[in-house]
Amino acid sequence: MFLNGKLLEEVRKKKPLVHHITNWVTIYDCANVTRAIGALPVMAHAIEEVEEMQAISSALVLNIGTLTTELVESMKLAAKKANAERHPVVLDAVGVGATALRTDKAFELLDSVHIDIVKGNQSEIAKLAGADVLTRGVESSDVEGDMLTLAKKLAEKYGSTVIVTGKHDIVASPKKAFLVKNGHPMLGEFVGTGCMAASILGCFAAVESDHTTASAAALSCYGVAAELAAKEASAPAAFKLKFFDEIHGLEAETVSKMQNVEGLQ
Amino acid sequence: MFLNGKLLEEVRKKKPLVHHITNWVTIYDCANVTRAIGALPVMAHAIEEVEEMQAISSALVLNIGTLTTELVESMKLAAKKANAERHPVVLDAVGVGATALRTDKAFELLDSVHIDIVKGNQSEIAKLAGADVLTRGVESSDVEGDMLTLAKKLAEKYGSTVIVTGKHDIVASPKKAFLVKNGHPMLGEFVGTGCMAASILGCFAAVESDHTTASAAALSCYGVAAELAAKEASAPAAFKLKFFDEIHGLEAETVSKMQNVEGLQ
């Protein structure tokens, strides 16, 4: 059985400091969702301080949604420190495939530091795995082929946990894989839910060294909170407010009861 | 008769990708309102990728609210690409007249690329049209003279549609003009409603090549949503939440019934 609720309790008990170098669109929501789940956020991107800030943190969340060359240099420096300190590093590969800069920089990150958890939508992960696809902005186009196969291929190449978001989320490592079925279509009706999921991944990976298990737990908890919020609100802005409060008030027991995660081979 | 509701349906059917190079204060709300109306937002400002991102988008929204020289270079490059691709370009002239940098950069944009829709408050548009006024931050001071005349003058000079926001919004092109009377005073009680209106202008201009008509429709829909939200909430934060959900759920029929737009000569 999955112990997603137990990991949620660990997050709240340990309150890990999760360092983000992220985009300027959803940066507040990323910080706030980290706080809501029970961890502590810190956002610092100046090249002079990212290593020091990483040293006092417990995880690193990178998001290339509004990347610049300069920002990626800070990401690399922080990630190297995180690798040295054995802090998990999450990369949200926003818009890979949409522009050469994003694709190049994502590979530069993957090739120069160890990324523990790579997250993207179908077209982003397919691009990183070497499949030939087109990304339309930050929205995924339909992608041919078996996403699990692509995710496993990418996971093997970099020794990472790979997450493919969609109606159901695939969580794949070289050795095992899960399908997280928790969630709600309302998460697609406003901006920032993908970015916030990456923050939650950072929180859980900070307290559980099996990052594949931690990722499945994180996405399941996140999805359960969405299901609960959807019972109370039927429009996106009202839903978003309830969603934050459901994350904040989420109980381990509820997660255990509502978790909908399948093992994949 | 105006077909504002029909254009709203077009936005939702075509889901245009609207590229923003905007300010860091309201960037989330701009992205989110684009999503709420039924289009797709993308925010990218790195000089290396703005052209490529523009190429896969359908409109460009520029906002100089927290401009830097570097950011304006990215704006110019993106706008040139938008011009070449015949994507409409919206410029929200935030704070023109308040500092020399803002005034200079707004003129630099107007003189070096084609801006399809220029939007500002009374003092900003007056300044761009050559009238002598003072802007106090982002709030408009009272401006002498006929704003319609100034808007028409500016529209003729640059071949643009010019929008003057206020209690009622003027939409003027060299050939025609409208007064959009939809809206609600509550829009002035919190931060970001002007910036979000520019995003909505981008969404509508992406699906209707008559940008003057598209602008009137966009502002009318936006104002109708505000009127609906004001029926449900009487304080700014509660109103803002309802406003997003009214934009999201806005029906063409409601717009047709509630639109309050006059033709001006």
Add this chain to the structure above:
Amino acid sequence: MFLNGKLLEEVRKKKPLVHHITNWVTIYDCANVTRAIGALPVMAHAIEEVEEMQAISSALVLNIGTLTTELVESMKLAAKKANAERHPVVLDAVGVGATALRTDKAFELLDSVHIDIVKGNQSEIAKLAGADVLTRGVESSDVEGDMLTLAKKLAEKYGSTVIVTGKHDIVASPKKAFLVKNGHPMLGEFVGTGCMAASILGCFAAVESDHTTASAAALSCYGVAAELAAKEASAPAAFKLKFFDEIHGLEAETVSKMQNVEGLQ
């Protein structure tokens, strides 16, 4: 007796323009809370325009939450102008002690311009006052020693009003000190409340030249609004919405009735 309600009315009457050079996480909330209390926000950080923007403003709020070396240069330039114009300057010393960059830049600001109001949590203020402490990200660790003594020491060194936030907020100048007991634990359950408090300090200092009195009034009003919001909402996101609307609708009479401020020697 304290005249906190009266100062609130002054803010609303004079509607001071409060210039911020702040962090990218909570920048929207800082702008919006300034608007909610009845003042006007402007956010401008380009080195070319900060002096000009300051000249037309009435206060300056600096926040080093996501500082860069470049941004601090803009802060110094704006602060010098503010000093020359006799506009109050507020510094929110976010994360001082967490990294050398933050500590160094905070001292650089304190040593090169006059800061009228310095605000921090216990560990940030202790660090600035020369006590030996560790900051864990933006969250305060427990600090030994009498915070009031440290605050007074810092206040004397720089001729500033010093604010130590916590369960109760200390407001200290070389000559007098207050303990502001208004507030609610819910303010600690979401991101941005410290940053927003600095904005409110800027609004009140803009209308009252006794910055110690102005600070106590600002924090009292802010805390009263929190107490009112907590009566209506028991989860952080719902609370945050109500909090903004309580700030917006706050009446001087309510403040006078609910203010809980003690004089300290």
